[in-house]
Amino acid sequence: MVEAFEIISGVYCVGGSQLSAPEDASVYLLGDPDELWLIDSGCGPSLPAVLQNVERLGLDPQNIRKVIVTHCHIDHSGGLAELKARINPEIIAHRGDVGALEGRAPQKVAAEFYGLTYHPVQVDTVLEQSQEILYLGPQKITLQHVPGHTPGSIVAWGDFPQGRLLFGQDLHGPLHPNWGSDEKAWRTSLRQLLALEADILAEGHFGVISPAEEVERFIQGFLFG
Numbered sequence: 001m002v003e004a005f006e007i008i009s010g011v012y013c014v015g016g017s018q019l020s021a022p023e024d025a026s027v028y029l030l031g032d033p034d035e036l037w038l039i040d041s042g043c044g045p046s047l048p049a050v051l052q053n054v055e056r057l058g059l060d061p062q063n064i065r066k067v068i069v070t071h072c073h074i075d076h077s078g079g080l081a082e083l084k085a086r087i088n089p090e091i092i093a094h095r096g097d098v099g100a101l102e103g104r105a106p107q108k109v110a111a112e113f114y115g116l117t118y119h120p121v122q123v124d125t126v127l128e129q130s131q132e133i134l135y136l137g138p139q140k141i142t143l144q145h146v147p148g149h150t151p152g153s154i155v156a157w158g159d160f161p162q163g164r165l166l167f168g169q170d171l172h173g174p175l176h177p178n179w180g181s182d183e184k185a186w187r188t189s190l191r192q193l194l195a196l197e198a199d200i201l202a203e204g205h206f207g208v209i210s211p212a213e214e215v216e217r218f219i220q221g222f223l224f225g
C-alpha cells in the first residue's frame with residue numbers, strides 16, 4: 001500500500017486501489033484543516049482506511065464538511081452511508097444519480113461487479129444545473145455535469161496557483177445499458193472537458209495526470225481511440 005500524498009498545496013489523495021482497498025476508486029481531499037471536502041468515498045469497507053489516511057496527513061476527519069459525489073458507482077459511493085453516520089458531511093450529487101445513491105435503482109451502482117453490498121445514503125444537496133459554483137474559503141470550485149458514463153456524472157474543477165485542477169472520475173467510461181450510459185452524451189462531455197484545458201487531472205482509476213499536454217492526450221485517447 002502507498003501512503004496518502006499531497007498533489008498540490010491543500011489537495012491530497014487519501015484513497016484508491018493502492019491507498020485504501022483494491023476496489024476503491026481514488027478519493028481526493030481538499031481544503032484547510034478547519035474545512036475539508038472529499039471527492040468520492042471509496043467502496044465502503046475501506047472507509048476506516050480512508051479516514052486513517054486523512055489523520056496521517058495531520059488532518060481531522062471530523063472536519064470533512066462536504067462530499068462531492070462524482071457518480072453513483074459503488075467504487076466511488078460505497079463509503080457514503082458510513083461517512084454520513086460517523087461525520088455527517090453534506091452529500092452533494094447530481095439529480096441524474098440521486099435515485100441510485102438513495103437505493104431506488106440497485107443495478108445502477110454496479111455493486112455486483114465488485115461483489116459488494118451497497119448501503120444507500122440520502123443526498124443533501126441535489127444538483128440540477130449543468131454548472132454550479134461552490135466556494136471553499138476563497139477557492140472557487142465549479143461542479144460541472146458531464147453525463148455519459150452515468151446520467152448524473154459530474155466533475156469538479158478549480159484554478160489554483162499551480163494551474164487548473166480537474167477532478168474527473170471515470171472519464172474512460174465504460175458504458176453499460178444497466179447504468180443508463182449514453183455514448184453521445186459521453187462524447188459531448190469529453191469534448192467539454194478537453195475545452196477546460198486542465199493542467200492537472202485527478203482521475204479515479206488512473207491516478208494524477210499532468211501536465212496539460214498529458215491531460216489532453218489522456219482524454220483524446222478515449223474520444224478518438
Ligand SMILES: [Zn+2]
Pocket residue numbers: 071073149170173
Ligand atoms: Zn463509474
Ligand SMILES: [Zn+2]
Pocket residue numbers: 025073075076170204205
Ligand atoms: Zn470507477
